[in-house]
Amino acid sequence: MAARIYRDTQIKLAPLRGKICGVIGFGAQGHAHALNLRDSGFEVLIGLPQKSKSRRLARSHGLPVFQTQEAVARSDIVFVALPDTQMPRIFSQQIAPYLRAKQTLLFAHGFAVFYKTIVPPPDVDVVMVAPKALGPMMRREYEAGRGVPALVAVDQDYTGDARATAMAWAKAIGCARAGVIETTFAEETETDLFGEQAVLCGGTTALIRNGFEILVDAGYSPELAYFECLHELKFIVDLIHEAGIAGMRDLISDTAKWGDLTVGPRIIDKHVRKNMTVALKRIRTGKFARQFIEEMRRGGKQYRALLKKGRHHPMERTGRRLRALMGWRK
Secondary structure (H helix, E strand, O other), X not given: OOOOEEOHHHOXXXXXXXXXXXXXXXXXXXXXXXXXXXXXXXXXXEEOOOOOOHHHHHHHOOOOEEOHHHHHHHOOEEEEOOOOOOHHHHHHHHHHHHOOOOOEEEEOOOHHHHOOOOOOOXXXXXXXXXXXXOHHHHHHHHHOOOOOOEEEEEEEOOOOXXXXXXXXXXXXXXXXXXXXXXXXXXXXXXXXXXXXXXXXXXXXXXXXXXXXHHXXXXXXXXXXXXXXXXXXXXXXXXXXXXXXXXXXXXXXXXXXXXXXXXXXHHHOOHHHHHHXXXXXXXXXXXXXXXXXXXXXXXXXXXXXXXXXXXHOOXXXXXXXXXXXXXXXXX
């Protein structure tokens, strides 16, 4: 069944009127939420550690900055804009002890709440507003009078107003201009992790790397392999993003279309689909989250080793040299 999409005119801003919106963290998402809220006429303050380098940036935008604890205590709505890996420690030490009844805890991703790396107190609302774009794009679209779609969910409704608050926040940051879809913390978390692992990050990078290696091993130059397996991917993704897969096919050559239709299914075959299904099962059973949390708890040794290995792949050396020739990218 298709999800219902809520638009700007269907959502009221009243639940935010007179409320202080506290943004804990000033990274890509925190930055975009804070500025969009402010420009929509709402009172915003930022919570950051005393030594945070982001304090100067937040102040340069005219936003008041407080220690995290004080920001939590002053706010009616507390947006926890922190990485999943840092959230448990900061939440337990600098957020949870300073919460009061009837506040709203707001998240942009469901991981921490769904997998219980943090446990909010029972007397607050717990909601999610997850824009479907990176922070810089979300900000650019808002400034252009447009917006990016968002997912909204309620995990805990102590006051009875949790849904209205989340919807109002989505409207205030510009997302309702594009459309807001209701979901759950579980659905957002599991689909987000699957997309990252099987398609957007894990699947795509593995496909690129294998394509590059196969061409180089067959005797073709690394430069041509880089162009064909990585560089030109952006052009295809841009077409898909703008027009969908069918629309992309309308704009490529007949040769490319025939290869897409007849060879693609042989590459991403039943074996790959089975592996993707296994990945989803690991997410839904919590196995992926448990392994990730344990890896971070132990210091992330394997995590850092895998990143280092990927950084030294021959494709990266080729890419650095070729990207230097493309001044237009900037």
